[in-house]
Amino acid sequence: MSFCFIRTYENHNCLQIEFKYTKNHIEIDLLSIRDLKESLETTFKRIALNLRKRFENLSIDETDINLLDKENQIVSLETKNIDAWKESYTFRIKDQEFKVVLNLPSVKKLNLTKVLIAGMPAFVKCEFEGDDLTQKIIEQKSIFKWYLSNTVYEPVDLIEQESNKKPKNLSINMETITWSLIDQGVSKQMIYLNESCENRLIKVECYPKDGQREGIAVETVSVSPVLKQIDKDKLPMTQRHMQTKNLLDSNSIRVVTYNVLANCYSDTSLAKTDLYPYCPLEYLDFKYRKILLINEIKNYNADIIFLQECETEFLEGDLRIAMPDYTSKSKVKGERTKEGEAILFRSDRFKFIESFDIGLSQELQINPIFSRLWENISKDPEKKKFIADRGTILQVAQIESLENPGHHLLLANTHLFFHPEADFIRLLQSIVAIKYIEELKLKIQRKNPDIKKLGVLFAGDFNSDPPSQAFQYIFSKQIPISLMKNEDKDFISECDGHLAHSLDLGVYADFPFTNCIGTFEGILDYVFFENDFFELTKVVPLPSIEKVKENTALPSVYVPSDHLALVFEFLIK
Numbered sequence: 001m002s003f004c005f006i007r008t009y010e011n012h013n014c015l016q017i018e019f020k021y022t023k024n025h026i027e028i029d030l031l032s033i034r035d036l037k038e039s040l041e042t043t044f045k046r047i048a049l050n051l052r053k054r055f056e057n058l059s060i061d062e063t064d065i066n067l068l069d070k071e072n073q074i075v076s077l078e079t080k081n082i083d084a085w086k087e088s089y090t091f092r093i094k095d096q097e098f099k100v101v102l103n104l105p106s107v108k109k110l111n112l113t114k115v116l117i118a119g120m121p122a123f124v125k126c127e128f129e130g131d132d133l134t135q136k137i138i139e140q141k142s143i144f145k146w147y148l149s150n151t152v153y154e155p156v157d158l159i160e161q162e163s164n165k166k167p168k169n170l171s172i173n174m175e176t177i178t179w180s181l182i183d184q185g186v187s188k189q190m191i192y193l194n195e196s197c198e199n200r201l202i203k204v205e206c207y208p209k210d211g212q213r214e215g216i217a218v219e220t221v222s223v224s225p226v227l228k229q230i231d232k233d234k235l236p237m238t239q240r241h242m243q244t245k246n247l248l249d250s251n252s253i254r255v256v257t258y259n260v261l262a263n264c265y266s267d268t269s270l271a272k273t274d275l276y277p278y279c280p281l282e283y284l285d286f287k288y289r290k291i292l293l294i295n296e297i298k299n300y301n302a303d304i305i306f307l308q309e310c311e312t313e314f315l316e317g318d319l320r321i322a323m324p325d326y327t328s329k330s331k332v333k334g335e336r337t338k339e340g341e342a343i344l345f346r347s348d349r350f351k352f353i354e355s356f357d358i359g360l361s362q363e364l365q366i367n368p369i370f371s372r373l374w375e376n377i378s379k380d381p382e383k384k385k386f387i388a389d390r391g392t393i394l395q396v397a398q399i400e401s402l403e404n405p406g407h408h409l410l411l412a413n414t415h416l417f418f419h420p421e422a423d424f425i426r427l428l429q430s431i432v433a434i435k436y437i438e439e440l441k442l443k444i445q446r447k448n449p450d451i452k453k454l455g456v457l458f459a460g461d462f463n464s465d466p467p468s469q470a471f472q473y474i475f476s477k478q479i480p481i482s483l484m485k486n487e488d489k490d491f492i493s494e495c496d497g498h499l500a501h502s503l504d505l506g507v508y509a510d511f512p513f514t515n516c517i518g519t520f521e522g523i524l525d526y527v528f529f530e531n532d533f534f535e536l537t538k539v540v541p542l543p544s545i546e547k548v549k550e551n552t553a554l555p556s557v558y559v560p561s562d563h564l565a566l567v568f569e570f571l572i573k
Helices: 040-054 132-141 158-162 236-241 269-275 286-298 312-322 360-366 368-377 381-388 423-447 469-476 486-492 545-551
Strands: 002-009 014-023 026-035 065-068 090-093 096-102 107-112 121-128 143-149 179-186 190-192 202-207 218-221 252-259 304-311 326-334 337-346 350-355 393-401 407-415 453-461 515-517 520-522 525-530 534-539 566-572
Touching: 014 040, 014 096, 026 040, 040 065, 107 202, 107 218, 121 132, 121 202, 121 286, 121 312, 236 286, 252 453, 252 525, 286 312, 304 312, 304 407, 304 453, 312 326, 312 337, 326 350, 326 393, 337 350, 337 393, 337 407, 360 368, 360 381, 360 393, 360 423, 368 381, 368 423, 368 486, 381 423, 393 423, 407 423, 423 453, 423 469, 469 525, 525 534, 525 566
Parallel strands: 002 096, 252 304, 407 453
Antiparallel strands: 002 014, 014 026, 065 090, 090 096, 107 121, 121 190, 143 179, 143 202, 202 218, 252 566, 304 337, 326 337, 350 393, 393 407, 453 525, 515 520, 534 566
16 A cells, blocks of 8 residues: 655644555656645545646546545545544545555755764754654654765865865766765764765765654765864864863863854954954865864863854754753844854753843843943943943853752853953943842842752853953952043942942963964953852863964864863862
């Protein structure tokens, strides 16, 4: 018996009917989209009409079409589509019968990483038919098989790959390729390519499953052979990974903060000609950089990760596949901005409780704590508008330890305004962020007296060096009036006292720099930690200045961002 595949799309109030009809040894695929509330009689009339159009001289109308239930009884023609089509029913057209299969696991899209590099992770993005829950179930149950071509091809230049065109020197007849299975597994959407993969093609097959049924397998083949392995001795993160091989025990956490340089910024004429003119375009391209980013971030084996300039596509489409053991939360800066902040944490160590994300400019305007401050700023219409228009956000996530129930963490993540002359703006943003975190912590504790501990980690790209106003405010708890320009002091007149904060935060900032481009180098990134809850036990050293500057500055062929990742280990008190 043949099959009739039914797929429902309740969000669109329709269903899809697909089957193969044969006449005189000619087989034709028939596909029809019908309204869920439409009667079988109307649906059958349309199917009969389509069949007459496809087959000349076919005598057929709706009376030749039936749907039979499991007891072989004809389903009433008045029955609506939403109620009529059931698993294992029989769809009959004259003497041809089709077993009804409802919402069979099905692959909608299957795409391999465009840039494949030996020694680096390769992963396949897969989109399944169905709602979010159905897709998640199928993704977790499906089998992925990875193959390597037996033929070795001529090396391909990365520049050719980045051009989005088939390499000129690559002429491949797909039908003649033979393949060797190199890996397989349930939900295995990522593997590491070893040196033997160089100059060979990669093929991935996906067998969609939902636990009980298996759908039709779909395959995808790399557009170009795997690139030559990067010399790992030249990768600055190699030595750092030597210190993060193992996961930490329940009394400690490893924390990473990293500005990953969003594609929406690196893929601009400003970035290519002014900001990073020293970086060859093929290494500035995000299709290359994201492979290095994933390899680097994944191998820190962190418990908690703070990312800035993280685009949703990178987080959901790439990191989620490469790092399935993590729960991720993100917050983009606004409708006009593709990037924002993201927090990832190990799902086997922590559970997500709640998010408390805010826009810092909006919070400054509506929170009564800042009413006098905003009143002072509003006296200067130009300054008021400039501050109000900033899209800087504060991402905050509350998580609970699974190993020590009742022990909670408040994770805060931000990326302050970038302009070199905007130290006062960053001070304002820091004030809003810290006071919000301080107030939020108290609210959570009052609302949940069963919480035993609630420790704060505040990380991000602060665009501020240690002597700056923002850094000094966070660290010293007081507004650093002595560091402020005279024209800015008026804005905090009579309100600086109640804008002091009580969070006792420690920080490690003994680095030569965390950001290094051709025209600037400095310390801009930090992880502030509450001293009462965390003890800093280890700082994973940054690459040497000489190592970073081997290729002028960042990013480069070996470092995928203009910032360096900071990696710390803390003892939880």
